Amino acid sequence: MSERHxxxxxxxxxxxxxxxxxxxxxxxxxxxxxxxxPILGYDPAVSGEIKGVTLRxxxxxxxxxxxxxxxxxxxxxxxxAAINPYLRPGxxxxxVGSVKVIPxxxxxxxxxxxxxxxxSHPMFGPQSARGGVKGLKIVLCPIRGRYARPLAAFLRNTFxxxxxxxxxxxxxxDAAMVQGLTHxxxxxxxxxxxxxxxxxxxxxxxxxxxxxxxxxxxxEVFYAIERMNPYAPDVRRRFFALAAELAESLEKNGEPKxxxxxxxxxxxxxx
Numbered sequence: 001m002s003e004r005h006x007x008x009x010x011x012x013x014x015x016x017x018x019x020x021x022x023x024x025x026x027x028x029x030x031x032x033x034x035x036x037x038p039i040l041g042y043d044p045a046v047s048g049e050i051k052g053v054t055l056r057x058x059x060x061x062x063x064x065x066x067x068x069x070x071x072x073x074x075x076x077x078x079x080x081a082a083i084n085p086y087l088r089p090g091x092x093x094x095x096v097g098s099v100k101v102i103p104x105x106x107x108x109x110x111x112x113x114x115x116x117x118x119x120s121h122p123m124f125g126p127q128s129a130r131g132g133v134k135g136l137k138i139v140l141c142p143i144r145g146r147y148a149r150p151l152a153a154f155l156r157n158t159f160x161x162x163x164x165x166x167x168x169x170x171x172x173x174d175a176a177m178v179q180g181l182t183h184x185x186x187x188x189x190x191x192x193x194x195x196x197x198x199x200x201x202x203x204x205x206x207x208x209x210x211x212x213x214x215x216x217x218x219x220e221v222f223y224a225i226e227r228m229n230p231y232a233p234d235v236r237r238r239f240f241a242l243a244a245e246l247a248e249s250l251e252k253n254g255e256p257k258x259x260x261x262x263x264x265x266x267x268x269x270x271x
Contacts, residue, residue, distance in 0.1 A: 018064030020079060022046045022053065023218065024126050025096060026070035032133060032159060040064060062086035066094070072220035073097040073228050080110045089114040092147050096120050098179060098221055099229045100168035104143050116145025119168055121175070127213045134160035141168045176231035181239060183225050186211045 016038030019026055023043070027050060030039045034052030041053040042061040049055075061067070062083035071079050076095065087093070093115050097103045100119045107117045119141035129136060138161050142148035152163035189195065189211055196204070214221075226232055 016040050016054075016064055018042070018061040018067040019053065019070060020058070020061060020067065020083065021070035022050060023070065025122075027053075028126050028129060029068060029070060029096070036158065058082060059086045063088055064091070066092045069093065069095045071095075072218070073099060073103055073224040074220065076103055076106050077110060080107065084110075084112060087112055087115050090116070092116045092118065092145065094118045094120050096122060098224045099175065100139070100141050100171040101230055102228050104141060104168040108143055116147055117143040118145070118148050118151065119143055119171075121171060123178075125213070125217060127216065135162060137162045137164060139164045139166050139171050141166060141171060143168075172229045173231050175225070176229050176235040179225050180229065180232045180235050182210060183214050183217075183222055184236065184239070186214050187222065190215060 017033055017040070019030055019033075019039055019041045021043055022030070022041050022045075026041070026043065030041065030050065030052045033039060039053045040056045040061045041050065042056060042058045046055070063086050065088075067083065067087065069076065069079055073095075076097070089112075093107065093111055094117075095103045095107065097119075098121060100121060104117075104119045107119070111117060121139045121141075123137040123139060124133065138155060140148045140152050140163060142165065148165060152165060155161040155163045185207075189207070195208065195211075197208075200208070226236070
């Protein structure tokens with residue numbers, strides 16, 4: 001029997017929610033959940049006080065009834081290995097990554113068999129949540145256990161979030177376009193700066209707002225969205241292929257047509 005499946009001694013649970021990772025999103029999480037639960041936080045890169053968070057050793061944070069992993073997806077395996085000895089049987093472990101298929105596979109394979117697992121993706125960040133989180137979307141992916149739907153109800157009733165239940169695959173298929181293209185276009189437009197700020201249209205202002213919402217995301221977020229979503233490469237290739245086709249048509253002064261429309265020989269008529 002593998003070490004992962006050996007039942008560990010039941011530990012005395014810590015009161016509150018354990019939050020591992022206190023970057024920008026971890027702090028946003030603490031700011032909202034801290035009004036309802038004690039938050040025990042751990043992040044080796046953080047020192048000093050954080051409002052609403054009690055910094056504690058990893059062993060204490062991982063022994064909470066609920067443990068939130070607010071860490072970059074590429075670090076997920078290392079974090080799980082570090083917390084496994086301290087997780088108590090029956091605990092609920094959630095991640096908050098921007099992709100869900102790969103984290104779900106990692107958590108299911110590497111977390112102890114006696115903990116429940118929920119994949120979550122808050123479809124917002126510190127910039128888009130500056131005015132509050134009411135009405136914003138969060139996706140919950142049940143991976144193991146029965147707590148995803150009660151959690152969705154709590155998030156709806158307490159914070160007014162639009163909590164969506166989905167499989168990791170369904171999430172990543174939609175996110176490949178919803179997030180993949182948004183971040184990709186924003187990345188290109190940032191490289192084209194300075195962008196006009198005065199003589200603009202309403203549609204351009206919306207594009208600029210979209211850029212500002214993702215401009216300051218950590219590089220790990222862009223990497224996860226573009227490289228760790230199994231559906232992102234196909235969406236990206238299709239987007240660039242259609243853009244190249246449109247550019248070629250414009251360069252040749254071709255007749256306006258729908259992108260992707262097949263060329264056909266003109267039909268000669270006489271009258």
